[in-house]
Amino acid sequence: MNILFDCISQYYPVSIGAWEALSKVLTKVEISKNSFLIQEGTVCNNLYFLEKGCLRGYYILDGKEITYWFGFENNFVTSFYSFISRKPGVENIQILEDSTLWGIRSDALNQLFDSHRDLERLVRIINEQYYIRLEERLMAMQFKTARERYEQLVENSPHILKRISLGQIASYLGISQETLSRIRTQV
Amino acid sequence: MNILFDCISQYYPVSIGAWEALSKVLTKVEISKNSFLIQEGTVCNNLYFLEKGCLRGYYILDGKEITYWFGFENNFVTSFYSFISRKPGVENIQILEDSTLWGIRSDALNQLFDSHRDLERLVRIINEQYYIRLEERLMAMQFKTARERYEQLVENSPHILKRISLGQIASYLGISQETLSRIRTQV
DNA sequence: TTATTTTTTTGATAATTGTCAAAAGAAAGT
DNA sequence: ACTTTCTTTTGACAATTATCAAAAAAATAA
Numbered sequence: 001m002n003i004l005f006d007c008i009s010q011y012y013p014v015s016i017g018a019w020e021a022l023s024k025v026l027t028k029v030e031i032s033k034n035s036f037l038i039q040e041g042t043v044c045n046n047l048y049f050l051e052k053g054c055l056r057g058y059y060i061l062d063g064k065e066i067t068y069w070f071g072f073e074n075n076f077v078t079s080f081y082s083f084i085s086r087k088p089g090v091e092n093i094q095i096l097e098d099s100t101l102w103g104i105r106s107d108a109l110n111q112l113f114d115s116h117r118d119l120e121r122l123v124r125i126i127n128e129q130y131y132i133r134l135e136e137r138l139m140a141m142q143f144k145t146a147r148e149r150y151e152q153l154v155e156n157s158p159h160i161l162k163r164i165s166l167g168q169i170a171s172y173l174g175i176s177q178e179t180l181s182r183i184r185t186q187v
Numbered sequence: 188m189n190i191l192f193d194c195i196s197q198y199y200p201v202s203i204g205a206w207e208a209l210s211k212v213l214t215k216v217e218i219s220k221n222s223f224l225i226q227e228g229t230v231c232n233n234l235y236f237l238e239k240g241c242l243r244g245y246y247i248l249d250g251k252e253i254t255y256w257f258g259f260e261n262n263f264v265t266s267f268y269s270f271i272s273r274k275p276g277v278e279n280i281q282i283l284e285d286s287t288l289w290g291i292r293s294d295a296l297n298q299l300f301d302s303h304r305d306l307e308r309l310v311r312i313i314n315e316q317y318y319i320r321l322e323e324r325l326m327a328m329q330f331k332t333a334r335e336r337y338e339q340l341v342e343n344s345p346h347i348l349k350r351i352s353l354g355q356i357a358s359y360l361g362i363s364q365e366t367l368s369r370i371r372t373q374v
Numbered sequence: 375t376t377a378t379t380t381t382t383t384t385g386a387t388a389a390t391t392g393t394c395a396a397a398a399g400a401a402a403g404t
Numbered sequence: 405a406c407t408t409t410c411t412t413t414t415g416a417c418a419a420t421t422a423t424c425a426a427a428a429a430a431a432t433a434a
Contacts, residue, residue, distance in 0.1 A: 061331075068325065080322060084315045085319070131271075131314060134321050137325060139253070141325065142361040145421095165381065166381070167382085176423075178423080182421095185383080332390075352410090362392090363392055365391090365414085366392070368414085
């Protein structure tokens with residue numbers, strides 16, 4: 001749990017009182033490889049912090065799994081659309097390595113926003129940082145070739161290459177597994 | 188300005204006091220076609236609300252303009268990365284039709300967050316909604332063909348087709364203008 | 375270890391999309 | 405109306421990437 005504290009402190013230094021209130025409503029989740037944290041068609045009631053392990057988010061398009069996200073240590077995890085809109089989502093979040101997470105329920109978080117304004121500020125700031133990252137990914141996706149997208153991944157996110165299988169990386173980059181395999185050998 | 192009030196009320200109903208404080212620090216910006224609201228290499232100090240008109244955001248990649256965003260009535264506008272990080276951005280925001288905006292400076296907004304917590308909540312909620320939209324675009328970009336992306340645009344954002352030139356729409360969809368022209372005739 | 379399953383690579387081919395160049399069409403200015 | 409400029413379309417061709425099928429390699433389980 002201290003890991004979470006250190007992590008959020010980098011975004012915004014919340015008060016001791018706020019942290020204590022937050023700690024009280026956190027639930028530890030230990031979950032093993034290949035199981036699911038979130039499944040499509042359900043409302044996602046929790047926001048998670050990934051303390052240890054590795055996850056992937058994917059959805060199904062034309063019968064194929066499209067990986068749109070990977071989660072690693074110190075990442076926040078949820079089916080964002082579903083968590084915010086309180087409607088069923090289309091995303092699955094699968095555990096790729098045995099993982100430890102801390103979860104908070106949507107209603108508990110909203111109550112904390114009322115009682116501790118620095119927690120609401122924290123979440124606003126985290127949201128903003130995540131928005132920027134998403135924007136960067138969209139820009140890369142919009143007009144770069146498969147090779148450029150792969151090279152950018154090698155440059156910016158080498159940890160992904162070490163822990164994720166080729167097929168899932170290919171999907172994440174929006175290319176076929178065969179193409180990615182060929183790109184790798186030709187570099 | 189009432190238009191802005193109506194717009195934000197749909198996200199979160201702020202108190203009268205908060206609205207009054209916000210109103211005081213808003214600046215009206217009237218800006219004419221083909222000029223620039225934001226230019227690359229500069230720090231973007233303002234968040235804008237677009238009351239009337241139409242804008243596009245683009246950046247330069249390999250000497251080409253890549254349009255990544257269009258703004259219409261009731262949209263919030265800024266160079267998000269720059270506004271949040273307080274560093275120079277890579278984006279240009281160009282006026283496509285004579286426009287009326289309301290601007291607020293970054294420092295003024297942060298002061299308002301301290302004095303009016305419902306404004307911070309409002310912004311948190313707006314950010315979340317914008318995040319969801321961005322996520323949807325990324326998903327479309329990741330694994331749909333050019334034709335599918337175009338058809339999705341026709342379905343979801345027909346107003347874009349009416350007000351934006353073909354070349355800029357093609358760029359927004361991540362395809363060449365010639366390809367988009369061919370797709371249109373073959374539908 | 376051996377067997378089984380999963381992942382990655384390779385080959386052949388087809389489909390999609392980009393690029394360059396030029397023509398046609400539409401819009402804006404005089 | 406007539407230029408001039410900007411936008412869109414069309415053609416020919418090249419490059420990129422996907423798809424299908426099978427082989428090779430690696431990981432996992434028995």
